[in-house]
Amino acid sequence: MRIVLSLFLLFFLIPGEGWEHFLFLSKLPSDFYAAPPGPMMLLDQFPSIGFLIALHSLCIVFVILMLIGYKTKITSIMSGITILFLQGIIFSIGKIDHEILIAVVPMAMAFTNWGAAFSIDSKKGDNRSEVESWPLTFVAVLIGFMMFTAGFPKILGGWLDISTQATQGHLLNQFFMRERQDLLAEVAVNFQNPLFWELLDWGTVLFELGFLIAVFKNRWFHIFISIAVLFHFSTMIFLNIAFLPNFLAYAIFLNWDKIMFDWHLWHQKIIGNKRESSKLRSAITIGIILILIFSVLKIVTISDVVLNRSDLHLYEVFIVGFAALTVVYLGVKKGWVLLRNFGE
Secondary structure, eight states, X not given: OHHHHHHHIIIIISSSSOHHHHHHHHTSOGGGOOOXXXXXXXXXXXXXXXXXXXXXXXXXXXXXXHHHTSSHHHHHHHHHHHHHHHHHHHGGGSOOOXXXXXXXXXXXXXXXXXXXXXXXXXXXXXXXXXXXXXHHHHHHHHHHHHHHHHHHHHHHTTTTOTTSOHHHHHHHIIIIISOOOOTTHHHHHTOOOHHHHHHHHHHHHHHHHHHHHHTTSHHHHHHHHHHHHHHHHHHHHHHOOOOHHHHHHHGGGSOHHHHHHHHHHXXXXXXXXXXXXXXXXXXXXXXXXXXXXXXXXXXXXXXXXXXXXSSSOHHHHHHHHHHHHHHHHHHHHHHHHHHHHHHO
């Protein structure tokens, strides 16, 4: 889990869009500085370009150290803290994105002792604590609360009013005002069925409110996580909004034991090595494969060959689409097992 999530974070989710972005921020006059509530209010202007680049570089270093498992607890916490500072500075221009989970996940996972295996710490014998699961419960409650705070204002805002269709209105705003017109956005705009859009209004509100209740039962929560993946996939293809940071948090609730077990068996068959040390090699192999895949996605995205005029990035479409296909596959597989057992 640590290896996959660290690479995901390193390639796609560290705040900032390169040095040009930080250079732009550093040149803004102090009158443009509008810090959100928090430590950033101690500043009265944007920091210098040197400070921003140093903070960004430090964040990358901490994530890399977390990836290889060196002083894993400390570097995981510091990864989250530096991400929070980067977010605070970027959001001080007035627009605040919902990306707090990018910082929360590594800080919370630090207390699971996720450096207990496939790490420098484990090789040096520096990691003696038992693996803890309570941080996953903390993240689950946080996700449920965030969804609840998204759903409750919708009730106050009239989403359950049958005379209006809020989801359709939001779609039209994204399509015409923000010109988010890629993928299936045009198809959705031309679909005129008030009952369908009203059902989406009610379904969205009930789904977001129900997330907090689902936290209390493991099976319910996994079902809601699966629905959330499909929900974000639909917002991506119709509204061109990917919500990629949420997938960092959703990923920690995958069955990583089974993922590692299945991958290790496949890796053993390929290399013909069944010794205990081959587990480390299989972990390194998956890391290398992900680095290659993520690098290609990043390079193609930067080259603007695909979606060059879109708010969406190619890697967002690929990752969210892959997650949705995974959920559908697991759902069909589970349904087939239940159907077969029922038949027997």
